[in-house]
Amino acid sequence: MVINTQYGHIEIDHVSKYFVDPFGNKVLTVNDVTIDIKPGEFVCLMGPSGCGKTTLLRTIAGLLKADEGTIHLDNDLIEKPGPERGLVFQNPELFKWMSVEENVAFGLKARGVYKEQKDDVQKFIDLVGLKGFEKTLPHHLSGGMQQRAAFARALINRPKVLLLDEPFGALDAFTRTALQNRLVDLWKRFGMTCVMVTHDVEEAVVLATKIVVMSSRPATVIDIVENDLSYPRDRNSMHAIELKKQILEQLHSGEFSDEETYSDGIE
Amino acid sequence: MNTLPLVSSGKKITYFLPFLLALVDALLDLLIPTHIKVIQLGPHYFFYLMLFVAAWFLIQGVWAWISKKKEIKYQPTIKFTSAVLILSGVLLILTDKTMTLPKIYFPSVNNVLASAVSEREILLKCTFYSLRLLFFGIVIGGFVGIVSGIFMGWSKKVNYWAFPILRFIGPLPTAIWIPIALLVFPGLFSASVFIVALTMWFPCAVQTCSGIQNVSKGYYDVADTLGADNKYQIRRIAIPAAMPQIFVGIFSGVTTSFVSLMLAELMGARYGIGWYINWKQQIMAYQNVWVALFILATLCFLTIKVLFVLRNKFLSWQEGMIRW
Numbered sequence: 001m002v003i004n005t006q007y008g009h010i011e012i013d014h015v016s017k018y019f020v021d022p023f024g025n026k027v028l029t030v031n032d033v034t035i036d037i038k039p040g041e042f043v044c045l046m047g048p049s050g051c052g053k054t055t056l057l058r059t060i061a062g063l064l065k066a067d068e069g070t071i072h073l074d075n076d077l078i079e080k081p082g083p084e085r086g087l088v089f090q091n092p093e094l095f096k097w098m099s100v101e102e103n104v105a106f107g108l109k110a111r112g113v114y115k116e117q118k119d120d121v122q123k124f125i126d127l128v129g130l131k132g133f134e135k136t137l138p139h140h141l142s143g144g145m146q147q148r149a150a151f152a153r154a155l156i157n158r159p160k161v162l163l164l165d166e167p168f169g170a171l172d173a174f175t176r177t178a179l180q181n182r183l184v185d186l187w188k189r190f191g192m193t194c195v196m197v198t199h200d201v202e203e204a205v206v207l208a209t210k211i212v213v214m215s216s217r218p219a220t221v222i223d224i225v226e227n228d229l230s231y232p233r234d235r236n237s238m239h240a241i242e243l244k245k246q247i248l249e250q251l252h253s254g255e256f257s258d259e260e261t262y263s264d265g266i267e
Numbered sequence: 268m269n270t271l272p273l274v275s276s277g278k279k280i281t282y283f284l285p286f287l288l289a290l291v292d293a294l295l296d297l298l299i300p301t302h303i304k305v306i307q308l309g310p311h312y313f314f315y316l317m318l319f320v321a322a323w324f325l326i327q328g329v330w331a332w333i334s335k336k337k338e339i340k341y342q343p344t345i346k347f348t349s350a351v352l353i354l355s356g357v358l359l360i361l362t363d364k365t366m367t368l369p370k371i372y373f374p375s376v377n378n379v380l381a382s383a384v385s386e387r388e389i390l391l392k393c394t395f396y397s398l399r400l401l402f403f404g405i406v407i408g409g410f411v412g413i414v415s416g417i418f419m420g421w422s423k424k425v426n427y428w429a430f431p432i433l434r435f436i437g438p439l440p441t442a443i444w445i446p447i448a449l450l451v452f453p454g455l456f457s458a459s460v461f462i463v464a465l466t467m468w469f470p471c472a473v474q475t476c477s478g479i480q481n482v483s484k485g486y487y488d489v490a491d492t493l494g495a496d497n498k499y500q501i502r503r504i505a506i507p508a509a510m511p512q513i514f515v516g517i518f519s520g521v522t523t524s525f526v527s528l529m530l531a532e533l534m535g536a537r538y539g540i541g542w543y544i545n546w547k548q549q550i551m552a553y554q555n556v557w558v559a560l561f562i563l564a565t566l567c568f569l570t571i572k573v574l575f576v577l578r579n580k581f582l583s584w585q586e587g588m589i590r591w
Contacts, residue, residue, distance in 0.1 A: 001407075018268065045382075061492055062491075062492075062494075063488055063491065076431070080491075081492045082492070082494065083493055083494030085492060086487065086492060086493075087489065087492040089485060091485060093485040093486060093488075093489050095486065095503075095504065095507070095508075096584060096585075097507045097508070097510070098584075103386075106490070106493055106495070106503070107493040107494060109503075110490065110493055110494050110499050110503075111493075111494040137584050150404075152493075153489075153493070154493075157494060173375040176591035186473035190290060205541075209506075262317075
């Protein structure tokens with residue numbers, strides 16, 4: 001798949017990350033991960049829940065520091081968070097004292113460019129399909145609508161990279177499919193690099209151009225699967241189902257004994 | 268607020284219950300002779316007051332009868348106002364008319380009203396002095412409390428040094444500071460303001476600090492990745508997110524401030540409601556004490572009312588607002 005963007009090249013180079021447990025022991029959560037993410041790619045970090053992929057994502061965001069190794073974005077070392085790397089969590093984390101409009105405008109105001117780019121607010125609200133809800137407070141919105149607002153808020157800064165931490169994990173199947181399609185549209189439109197953490201194999205197959213299959217604690221890369229199916233993707237096509245099987249098998253091979261957890265995923 | 272019961276037209280007659288009760292109260296004062304041992308200090312103010320109240324509730328009743336909007340507001344208050352009016356009548360009989368209650372502590376209702384009228388000037392002055400003291404104390408104490416709370420909640424360093432101080436001097440009873448305040452401050456007024464401000468400061472600082480510390484970390488993560496610097500995050504995230512708790516601090520600060528207001532006025536102030544109560548109590552003029560108590564209660568009520576209005580304005584975003 002060829003995507004014509006110049007920005008958003010992420011080089012994850014031998015990154016390891018420890019946490020210190022209550023007894024003072026170092027616990028390895030991310031082990032020597034090396035991934036090269038090309039500009040404009042849609043990468044899914046696949047792996048069992050709690051395997052350390054979120055830690056890796058937060059390290060790319062700059063919210064955590066790598067203990068070993070480096071992450072570069074377009075040849076700049078990542079040391080702290082920045083507006084060129086947007087982030088959307090599973091929990092929308094909308095500022096609940098602000099209306100949808102104010103939430104979306106937050107990035108512009110924080111960077112002091114609100115005056116020049118005021119019109120973007122409405123534009124991005126329309127893009128995520130929240131027209132008519134500009135003045136609504138977050139707690140009056142459904143989970144899916146809140147997540148839409150969170151997407152608009154992250155995208156208004158026109159990030160080179162959009163980091164997604166299981167953004168559809170808490171949504172019902174119908175809303176999830178609708179938002180997955182919307183995300184593909186937005187990604188096609190803006191061409192930013194997307195890195196998404198998920199443990200839903202189907203989601204990865206439907207969205208990603210590249211699937212990074214990871215093992216559990218510490219997170220290590222088992223395999224990187226290229227996925228060149230054309231968009232819009234049919235999640236029930238032969239190819240998609242085969243890919244799903246392949247990835248599930250790889251997840252099993254990287255797992256020690258947790259058989260049951262993953263057999264749930266096979267239909 | 269509870270859901271309102273459906274108003275049936277048969278019940279509408281109760282809209283005039285307060286009016287009728289006030290009228291009965293007025294008639295009680297007019298028709299039953301006052302106990303011979305009561306030395307009347309003035310005319311039958313109770314009678315005139317109740318006539319005024321009756322007229323007031325007649326208007327309310329008619330208004331509610333006509334306007335649906337007024338009806339919804341007025342209807343739930345009827346029970347309470349009626350009870351208050353019945354109690355007023357009972358009190359009149361127990362004091363003025365029969366002197367059943369100990370007369371020193373429960374003086375004639377008419378005499379209480381009479382002393383309110385005759386001392387209106389000094390009472391007004393005292394109210395003004397108390398309000399001024401309360402205002403300066405609350406504003407200064409609240410401001411310092413919220414600002415120090417923000418810094419302690421935000422910065423670990425400030426918290427490390429300031430929190431022990433807060434914990435150490437915060438819970439001390441205000442009265443302990445009176446001798447020191449008198450020594451340190453140049454005038455009585457500034458010393459009194461300090462005492463009131465100190466009581467306001469503690470709950471404001473504690474609640475603001477804990478409010479800021481409890482802001483969901485996810486907000487800061489999002490703000491970080493949206494390009495907001497520290498200053499912007501304090502202003503736009505930490506403070507608004509902590510606002511519900513800041514209000515709890517202000518609320519508890521204001522209510523305890525009334526206590527220290529009384530204390531501060533006992534330090535030898537020249538005017539003020541606390542001072543007035545103390546003076547009248549010493550000369551056993553309990554009718555005046557009752558008047559002052561009533562004024563004080565009204566002040567507290569209004570202050571809290573103002574707080575409610577402010578809270579509704581600033582915290583309308585809250586999901587299922589905390590009810591006080």
